Amino acid sequence: MREIRAILVLNTKRHKPLWEAGSAEDFKKVFIDCVECFPGGYFLCNLPRNENNMVFETTADGTKKGIMNDWDLAPVVDENAATHRTGTAPFVSKDLLVATPPPHVYRHDLESFFYILVWAAVHHDFLAKTRMPTVPALVHWASEDFETVLESKSYFTEISHCETVLSTVIPDSTTLLPWIESLWNMFSDAFQMTQTIKRKKKSHPGSEFPDWDNATLGDKLPFSHL
Numbered sequence: 001m002r003e004i005r006a007i008l009v010l011n012t013k014r015h016k017p018l019w020e021a022g023s024a025e026d027f028k029k030v031f032i033d034c035v036e037c038f039p040g041g042y043f044l045c046n047l048p049r050n051e052n053n054m055v056f057e058t059t060a061d062g063t064k065k066g067i068m069n070d071w072d073l074a075p076v077v078d079e080n081a082a083t084h085r086t087g088t089a090p091f092v093s094k095d096l097l098v099a100t101p102p103p104h105v106y107r108h109d110l111e112s113f114f115y116i117l118v119w120a121a122v123h124h125d126f127l128a129k130t131r132m133p134t135v136p137a138l139v140h141w142a143s144e145d146f147e148t149v150l151e152s153k154s155y156f157t158e159i160s161h162c163e164t165v166l167s168t169v170i171p172d173s174t175t176l177l178p179w180i181e182s183l184w185n186m187f188s189d190a191f192q193m194t195q196t197i198k199r200k201k202k203s204h205p206g207s208e209f210p211d212w213d214n215a216t217l218g219d220k221l222p223f224s225h226l
Contacts, residue, residue, distance in 0.1 A: 018031075024126055031066060031116075032066065033056075034113075037067075093109075097149055115141075115153075123170075137164050157192075
């Protein structure tokens with residue numbers, strides 16, 4: 001029996017990439033729009049997270065509106081939370097960079113948004129509407145070897161490495177630093193707490209930690225904190 005196929009053509013407005021926002025302030029508006037529209041979509045499908053999924057359009061009154069792109073490429077969420085890894089290496093959550101990823105949870109996407117924010121501050125020249133080459137401080141984030149990416153992102157939770165990365169932020173994007181520093185503190189605290197719990201479980205086999213919620217890392221990474 002011959003398989004029936006059909007050609008589908010999408011006719012949509014031409015949206016622009018993040019680095020064409022025009023200013024760091026306009027980028028902030030676009031970024032928040034994308035983050036706020038994501039929760040509803042998360043429970044329906046797993047959209048690969050990367051900077052190309054986040055675009056914007058300019059409305060009639062000149063306001064820039066952020067849009068999450070490529071929903072047609074996103075697989076439907078498995079209710080059984082099957083392990084999987086989606087996204088581009090620089091923006092993938094640390095948990096998902098291992099050989100056998102754990103079940104995907106929402107905080108993995110929040111972590112991806114954080115990495116996109118850092119990447120944009122360092123590489124997107126909003127005034128020139130240009131995406132700059134990868135800086136040496138983040139070159140390992142773009143490695144094809146996920147172990148290398150994981151190691152580099154783990155170093156990023158150390159204040160010295162974080163300062164090295166943030167010293168490369170494009171001058172016109174320094175207004176993004178308060179956001180990045182606040183989120184860095186939040187994620188670093190959550191990751192450190194995770195290591196503490198792991199050590200306790202190892203030293204006390206069989207012990208339970210009922211107050212520990214792995215989906216939010218002890219409620220340190222809920223959506224309301226982003």
